Amino acid sequence: MKDKRFPSELEALWKEDDMADGAKCKAMVMIMRTNGCCWVKHGGCTMCGYREASLMNVTPDDLQKQLDQALSRYKDEPFVKMYTSGSFLDDNEVPPAVREVYFDAFKGCKRLLFESRPEFITSDVVGSLPKNVTVALGLESSDPEVLRTSVHKGFTPEDIRRAGELLKDNGLGVRTYLLLKPPFMTEDMAIEDAVRSARFADPFSDEISINPLNVQRATYVERLWKRGEFRSPWIWSLIEVFRQLSGTVDARLMSSPSGGGAMRGVHNCGQCDQRALEAIERFCYSQNIDDLDVKCDCIPKWEAYRKSEAMLGSPSDLERDFENELVLRM
Numbered sequence: 001m002k003d004k005r006f007p008s009e010l011e012a013l014w015k016e017d018d019m020a021d022g023a024k025c026k027a028m029v030m031i032m033r034t035n036g037c038c039w040v041k042h043g044g045c046t047m048c049g050y051r052e053a054s055l056m057n058v059t060p061d062d063l064q065k066q067l068d069q070a071l072s073r074y075k076d077e078p079f080v081k082m083y084t085s086g087s088f089l090d091d092n093e094v095p096p097a098v099r100e101v102y103f104d105a106f107k108g109c110k111r112l113l114f115e116s117r118p119e120f121i122t123s124d125v126v127g128s129l130p131k132n133v134t135v136a137l138g139l140e141s142s143d144p145e146v147l148r149t150s151v152h153k154g155f156t157p158e159d160i161r162r163a164g165e166l167l168k169d170n171g172l173g174v175r176t177y178l179l180l181k182p183p184f185m186t187e188d189m190a191i192e193d194a195v196r197s198a199r200f201a202d203p204f205s206d207e208i209s210i211n212p213l214n215v216q217r218a219t220y221v222e223r224l225w226k227r228g229e230f231r232s233p234w235i236w237s238l239i240e241v242f243r244q245l246s247g248t249v250d251a252r253l254m255s256s257p258s259g260g261g262a263m264r265g266v267h268n269c270g271q272c273d274q275r276a277l278e279a280i281e282r283f284c285y286s287q288n289i290d291d292l293d294v295k296c297d298c299i300p301k302w303e304a305y306r307k308s309e310a311m312l313g314s315p316s317d318l319e320r321d322f323e324n325e326l327v328l329r330m
Helices: 038-042 060-073 096-105 123-127 144-151 157-169 187-204 220-226 235-245 273-286 299-312 318-329
Strands: 012-020 023-031 079-083 111-115 133-140 173-180 207-212 252-254
Touching: 012 060, 012 079, 023 060, 060 096, 111 173, 123 157, 133 144, 133 157, 133 187, 157 173, 157 187, 173 187, 173 235, 187 207, 187 235, 187 299, 207 235, 235 273, 235 299, 252 273, 299 318
Parallel strands: 023 079, 079 111, 111 133, 133 173, 173 207, 207 252
Antiparallel strands: 012 023
16 A cells, blocks of 8 residues: 655655765755646656656645754755656645745755746846746757657747756756657667757756656657567667767756666676766766777677667567567477
8 A cells, every 4th residue: 555645745855966066966856745846737758757746735834844854954055856757847746935945944055956848938037036046958859850749848848948958048057858768769869869868958057967768657659668569778878879969068967867777677697787986977967978888799789689670660669579479389
């Protein structure tokens, strides 16, 4: 039986490494329980399972208690991240008066990051934000058709560009999220899309985070994955994206893969996954392409996988199809 969840309690809180003022530092991460993302009412994004962190009728008093809970764990970390299941700037999730209380509580930190959809990023709102704010924008892809059909994002790349430029013009930070391998894409298509999207986002981004798709529960992508019609990207594909982008963009390149090394997340053969993920983490801080120099006997398998997808014209999980065929023949 699932534990009872209370609207006055945070969904989760932890500490992790990140960067502030160009230096590695500790960050406090808080996952808030709110009334949920507005886009869920329109079907939501194909890969997003964050609605699990949402509850009905979360009140301003509940949000204040969640802040009190966070402050009881706060140890003056220079970076604080406040995530909701949708947009921190959506008045239905976090009312303006409550936002001001949160901003005041963390006015002493160097960086304060939260996410928002572009429709909530207006001149009036941006003008009211503290200067230590970084807004994370979920662009996912610079291809309008990918956003419409593969991700079902509900906005266009130009909407994100407008929001990013407005934030930058007001002296605020921008972290842009890109999705590596949305549904219906082969590995090669995913690599090309991520590289192209990063170059689109670079002019209005301080940081570009490449997020390999992690199969979350109760999502459209999970249905595809269970039927063998989707494989989470290879770690080699993520490394290839960084190799192609390194030295060609001004934004800091980064990735914090969810579920890395697991079947639902970005993974290789299982033998090299941890080493490859550690190399990516080193690169995120150093931006030194040499940190991505990892080898494994499964690299030829990854290359063959890409060629097979291209020949078949299919993004299905070819590994699983092959294994199932072997089982049927035994």
